[in-house]
Amino acid sequence: MCSMKNHQFQRKNHPRFSASICDKLVIKSTNKFHYSSLQHWFSRARNVLIRRILSQAIKIVTNPIGALFGRSPIRPLQGHMGAVQSCVASLQKLVEASIAADWQSADALAQEINSSKQDADEIKRDTRMHLTRSVFLPVARTDLLELVSIQDQIGYNCKQVAQLPLLRKSSFPGDLGPAIAGFCSATLKVSESALATINELDELFETSFKGREAGFVEKLIDQFQEMEAQSEEGTSAIQGQLLQLEDSLNPVDVIFHYKLIDLLADIAHSARKAGSQLLMFMAR
Amino acid sequence: MSEILAQYGTLMLALACIFGFFMAYGVGANDVANAMGTSVGARAITIKQAIIIAMVFEFAGAYLAGGEVTSTIRSGIIDLETAGFDTNPELLVYGMLSSLLAAGTWLLLASWKGWPVSTTHSIIGAIIGFAVVGVSVDSVMWGQVISIVASWVISPVFSGVIAFIIFLSVQRLVLDTDDPFQNAKKYIPGYIFLVGFMISMVTLIKGLSHVGLEVSFVQATIYAVGIGLVTMTIGYFLIRNIKENVTDNPDDRFASLERLFGVLMIFTACSMAFAHGSNDVANAIGPLAAVNGVIQSGGVFAAQSQLPVWILLLGGGGLVIGLATLGYRVIATIGRNITELTPSRGFAAEIAAATTVVIASGTGIPVSTTHTLVGAVLGVGLARGIGALNLGVVGRIFLSWVITLPVGAALSILFFFLFRAIFG
Structure with missing residues (x-):
């Protein structure tokens, strides 16, 4: 003993x-x-x-x-949008660095965007894998998958935009630089709002997509729809400016600038669509 | 009196006690976890609290409301006169012993393989099996069997509908309002009243004759309202001091609300444990009661004889020991798996499941608590209440029915002939 x-x-x-x-x-x-x-x-x-x-x-x-309860896709979805949002944030800095012709930091920022996009892709793949047909969700499965695709599109566009200035290392003469920088931060704001709205998803779910919380989210969506309308106006203003400068610039540069503006507008547009997709969740 | 019973009666009763105890142990180790797992998973109670609640209320349920299902299992499935147990009472003893052994073996195997089988289905399958092959096809009361099997489909659907309605009422009264927190404080005592009332009402009407308490319907209603009011008062004092925690963090906006529902879930956990005890303990002690009835009366089988209290105590005790030695581990793991259930959802599922099971217990119908709870959770899911539910589970449950009944029957037949060969 x-x-x-x-x-x-x-x-x-x-x-x-x-x-x-x-x-x-x-x-x-x-x-x-x-x-x-x-x-x-x-x-x-x-x-x-x-x-x-x-x-x-x-x-x-x-x-x-134990087996009945699956993993809710809501938090991964929010995580995905968070990663996409950091792509947009880095992109804004990258555009500013390119306007200042600071190619070294622009390069580093492009790396950042790539790694954020990779994180987002991993979450995306994981989310899609878990959304099998036998999982019963409070929202339509197709609507959720659609939201993932829209968010993914934002990330993809960021990656595309990031390549443009680095590839060509073109200059932004006169007022064009500040105008594009302003446009870029407007885009960032739209995607920030989209993230904020998507972050309301868990609260929406908590109230079963009804009542005060639903009203709150609708208001958020209205707000950034307005923001996107403003950024669309911004698009045509910059395009007008670029049209004036066309003759004084290298034609290939001009094509690149148009392309940059188009892709930035696409990002704002996709971000708005991501927010609107939440309306689909509420309307059943 | 049959010679075999005179010679081996004590040994057979001892065997029945051992088998019955281990069945109860298995129920405590495995099934209780399903009843309590949702409360633990919703973070409404800790594992320790779950075990204490389960011990007290499972036992109370088994003792106070477990009589009806027990008598169904011991004498409601086989027609004792048609079966000829008057002349050969030892056949019933063999049959019940082999049913216990068969159900126990099958449960052990299924648990080892991770199949979602139900104790109830195993034991019913086993009893039907030995009766059909060992005695005769006519000896089974097929009408009863059909109503029992029908109840296995009806009970999950019924509890699903109740859960759906209760969760809709929560949306309407609490979640879908301007001030959810204050409304929750206002209405939660009402839900607590409902829990206390429903459980005590069914128990009072159907369950308490063996304790020597006969009550009329009106008396039962008065007592049930009284018990409901007492539980409501306790609940009122528990939630009175919970304050709304206003934070800037948007992720915490519903945390205070869920704390209120967490209190409600303590009560529903109690009712769940009570309901489970009232229905599932009979699987273990029903056959034991039958064996005891035959042996004590010396072969003259009296269908209506009182259920001895020691049998209920044995069943309740085995259940509690199973819970304490193995069940807590299972509760812990289930609790960890359920991360997406919040108290405002969990309570709706538990009220629905507990009510359904207690009604079934009062009527003497053996149902599966686990399957009823699955139905209730799906009901909440249909009201857009739960993040993600694996519907594959439903398919697995159906499959387990299809397999469990014949396997339980086959094993029971095997053991039946074995016992007959041994004892002669």
């Missing part, structure tokens, strides 16, 4: 035994020096028994209630 107590005492204080149960079970040979072989055999047999019982208990758990 006394030796038994002693044995437990040693086990407790032995650094290798203070780890998790699994570690305890793995250790086999070092005990030899402490205990007689009979005690050693006894403790091993006990460990094996404990391990058997544990694994049985875990197997029992595959039961209907």
